[in-house]
Amino acid sequence: MPRRRDVLALVLIVLPWTLLITVWHQSPVTPQPVTRKDNRRVVSKTHSNGLQPKESCVIYNSVSGVVRTEYAYGRPQPWSDLLPIIHIITPTYTRPVQKAELTRLANTLLHVPNLHWIVVEDAPRRTALVSRLLRSTGLNHTHLNVETPRAYRLHREPRAARVPRGTTQRNLGLRWLREALGHGAENRGVVYFADDDNTYSLELFEEMRSTQKVSVWPVAFVGGLRYESPKINTMGKVYGWRTVFDPHRPFAIDMAGFAINLQLILSKPQAYFKLKGVKGGYQESSLLRELVTLGDLEPKADNCTKVLVWHTRTERPVLVNEGKRGFTDFSVEI
C-alpha cells in the first residue's frame, strides 16, 4: 500500500506537466470551415495572452473597473488568421434612439470578418441595455464606460471650454487597446472610430483593412456639403482638403473619414484626442498630427472618388404624448 506522502509527492510532480501539455494542445488555431446560415459553430481564436476561446475573460484594470471581452460564436463571420483585425471604437450615450442605433450598427458589423467592436458608454456604469444588446448580437466586443467629466459637458460650459462629444470615450478606447494588447509585433490591425448614428458600407471595412499608417476617404453629409474629401494629386498622394469649412486645418477630415494602423497607435502611446482648448473641427487633427504627416496618408475608395460612409444623423423622436409622468410602461425597453 503506497504511503500517502509518496502518492502526494507523485501527484505534485506529475500535475504541472499534465497541465502544461493540456494547455499546449489547446493553443494552436484550427480555422473552422465557413458555415452557411445560422448554424452555430464554435469559432476558435487566439488571443495575445493565450486565453481559451470559450471563456469570457474578465480583466480588472485601472482603466475603468471591470472590462469584459467576449468571443463570438454563430452568426458573425468565422475568424481568419490572415485578415488584420478591425478594432471599431464607438462612443455611445443613453437616449431613446440608442438601442435602435446600436441594433442597426450591429446588423452592419455582423457582416465584417475579423472585427472587434469596442463600445464605450458615456455613463457612470455600464448599462444593462447595452450589455444585453452586445451579448445578443454575438459580436466580438469589449464593453467599456467612462463618464465625460461634468466640466466638459456640452450644455453647461461656454463654447470655448466644451469638449466635442465622445472624446473622453474614444480616448478610453485607445487606452484600452494600448493596455490590453501591449507591443507585440503580431498585433496586425486597424483602428476606426465609428459613431453609432452614421451609415457604413461593407466595402469601407475592406478598404481600411490594408492601412499601413493612416488611410483616408470621402465622407458624405459633413461640413455642409454633399461630401468632403481629401485632395489627391497625380502621384496618388494627399495634398489638401476639399472642404469649405476651414480647409486649412492640418487634417480637415471627419472622424468617420480615416482609419489608423494599430501598430501606429501602440507605438505612440502619448497620442490621444485633445480634450481642452480644441476649436470646432480640430478634434481629428489633434490626434492625427501626433501620428502622421500629410504625405503619409493613404487614399482609399478609388483614390477618394467613391463615397462609402455617410454622416447620417437621426432625428430626435418627438415624445410629447408621454407627458410629465410617462404614458408608456416603463418596464418595456426601447
Added chain:
Amino acid sequence: MKLKLKTVFLLYFMVSLMGLVYALMQLGQRCDCREHDLPKDRTISQLRGELHKLHEQMRKSEPTKASKKTSLPTIYVITPTYARLVQKAELTRLSQTFLHVPQLHWILVEDAPHKTPLVRDFLAASGLTYTHLHMLTPKERKLQEGDPTWLKPRGAEQRNEGLRWLREMAAAAGGKGPTIESAVVYFADDDNTYSLQLFEEMRYTVKVSVWPVGLVGGMKFERPVVENGKVVRFHTGWRPSRPFPIDMAGFAVSLKLVLDNPEARFDGDAQIGFLESSFLQNMVTMEELEPKADMCNKVLVWHTRTEKPKMKREEALIKQGLGSDPNVEV
C-alpha cells in the same frame, strides 16, 4: 512501494525531459507563415471580401433550394423609397439588415417616373433577392416643399404597386408553391430600424400579426394590449379611436389574406394616421389579430427618422458654380 528521494528526482528529470522534447517537436512543426509581403495581404483581404459577397449572393439567389430544405415561409418586404440625399445611405443600411434574414424577398418601389440608375445598381450589388418597381405619386397627393411631414400620408401608391405585383406573381404561379402559400407581407419604410428577431416573429402569420413599435405616435412605443393571448385594445397616445391605430411597421399580413382580398389596398386620400386602417379594416377584425414579440411586450422595431443633411455650403458653392462633383454618387 517506498519512494526513495533518488527515484523521485530521477522520475522528475525524465518527465521534464520528455515534456521539453515534446514541446520542441511541437514548435518545429508549427509553420509561422506570418511574413507575407504586404501587397499580397491586401489582395488576399480583397479576395476574401469578394468571396464573402459572392457567398451572400449565392445564399440569396437560391430561394427554392433553401425553401425545399428548410421550408421557411418567404417574407415579402415592400419598401417605398424616393430620391433624396440620404436615400442611398438608408437603403444601404437597410440591405445590411435584410442580408441576415433568410427567405426574404425585397420589393423596392421608387416614387419616380422611371427606375433610377442609383437604385438599380444598388440592388444589383446588394446580394439580396429583389424586385425593382416604380410608381409616381400623383402631384396633388405629393408633399410640397415646406409641407410638414404629417400633412399627407406617403407611400400609398408605392405600396399598392407592390401589392399589385404580388397578386400578379401569385396568379402567374397559379396560387400554389412554397413561396406563396405560407408567405408573409411586411411594409418596411426605408428609414426605420429593424431587429433581426422581428422577421422571425412575423414569419408564421396566419392572417395579420401585430407587435409594438418604438418611438412613434409621440411616445416611447405604441403597442396592442394583449389579454389572454388576444388583442383587446391599442395603447397609443394619438387618436386611439381609429379602426387600427397601429403604425405601418407594426403589423404583417399573410400573402394568402392579401390574395383572398383582391380589392384591399391603401387609400392615398385617407386622413393622416388612417392609412393602415384603410388597408386592414375590411380584411381582419381586432379579435383575429395575432400578437407577437412576447405578447406585445418587446420592442423589435423602431420608427427612427433621419435628419435632412444641412447643405448650406453646398448650395452656396453651387451658386458660384463650384458644387461638388455630381458624378460622385452619394
